[in-house]
Amino acid sequence: xxxxxxxxxxxxxxxxxxxxxxxxxxxxxxxxxxxxxxxxxxxxxxxxxxxxxxxxxxxxxxxxxxxxxxxxxxxxxxxxxxxxxxxxxxxxxxxxxxxxxxxxxxxxxxxxxxxxxxxxxxxxxxxxxxxxxxxxxxxxxxxxxxxxxxxxxxxxxxxxxxxxxxxxxxxxxxxxxxxxxxxxxxxxxxxxxxxxxxxxxxxxxxxxxxxxxxxxxxxxxxxxxxxxxxxxxxxxxxxxxxxxxxxxxxxxxxx
Numbered sequence: 094x095x096x097x098x099x100x101x102x103x104x105x106x107x108x109x110x111x112x113x114x115x116x117x118x119x120x121x122x123x124x125x126x127x128x129x130x131x132x133x134x135x136x137x138x139x140x141x142x143x144x145x146x147x148x149x150x151x152x153x154x155x156x157x158x159x160x161x162x163x164x165x166x167x168x169x170x171x172x173x174x175x176x177x178x179x180x181x182x183x184x185x186x187x188x189x190x191x192x193x194x195x196x197x198x199x200x201x202x203x204x205x206x207x208x209x210x211x212x213x214x215x216x217x218x219x220x221x222x223x224x225x226x227x228x229x230x231x232x233x234x235x236x237x238x239x240x241x242x243x244x245x246x247x248x249x250x251x252x253x254x255x256x257x258x259x260x261x262x263x264x265x266x267x268x269x270x271x272x273x274x275x276x277x278x279x280x281x282x283x284x285x286x287x288x289x290x291x292x293x294x295x296x297x298x299x300x301x302x303x304x305x306x307x308x309x310x311x312x313x314x315x316x317x318x319x320x321x322x323x324x325x326x327x328x329x330x331x332x333x334x335x336x337x338x339x340x341x342x343x344x345x346x347x348x
Contacts, residue, residue, distance in 0.1 A: 237291025
């Protein structure tokens with residue numbers, strides 16, 4: 094029988110007096126010195142960001158903290174109403190819905206971009222890549238473009254692209270995301286600009302973050318917002334009113 098591979102983690106280890114995270118002492122090197130966004134960057138990339146990376150990563154991390162009464166916020170409030178003793182369950186319930194339609198679409202967009210450009214130092218013909226992506230999604234929604242509320246443009250996308258450009262992160266992935274939106278708009282005859290998740294996907298790709306964990310940026314961000322919804326629900330409940338309104342309207346035809 095082959096020897097079992099030893100268990101190993103390089104993320105964090107502790108002694109009686111220290112906690113070491115990615116090689117940094119939590120109490121001496123991190124606390125009071127490293128922001129939450131920079132800490133997230135460290136966890137994902139194994140190093141602290143430089144000043145430009147910090148500005149860009151923190152900008153994309155805060156975009157999806159809050160967007161009002163989204164499905165995730167509603168689920169969190171409804172779960173809290175049934176289990177007020179388990180805030181963590183309410184937040185977890187809200188996070189469970191971050192998929193291909195809401196928030197999690199950044200993962201699919203990042204995957205498309207990174208698979209189209211495996212080597213950003215040699216991106217090839219951006220327009221040809223955009224044409225191929227739009228062709229491949231002829232009968233499917235292209236993640237990262239269009240928005241059901243923000244029209245004609247999602248204001249978060251151009252602002253993130255502006256911040257990325259100011260700090261030198263407006264390379265081939267950003268160019269391809271924009272080209273996909275322009276090509277889809279021209280072919281389909283309707284306005285389909287880059288949305289927030291598409292912008293995050295492009296900029297995260299510029300930062301070298303693998304597409305498989307890009308959704309995690311949205312998960313981390315939205316968790317903060319959902320805690321705020323928990324607090325507001327405790328102070329000013331609406332979950333029971335939502336339930337009553339839905340029940341009344343959904344069963345009105347039976348009366």
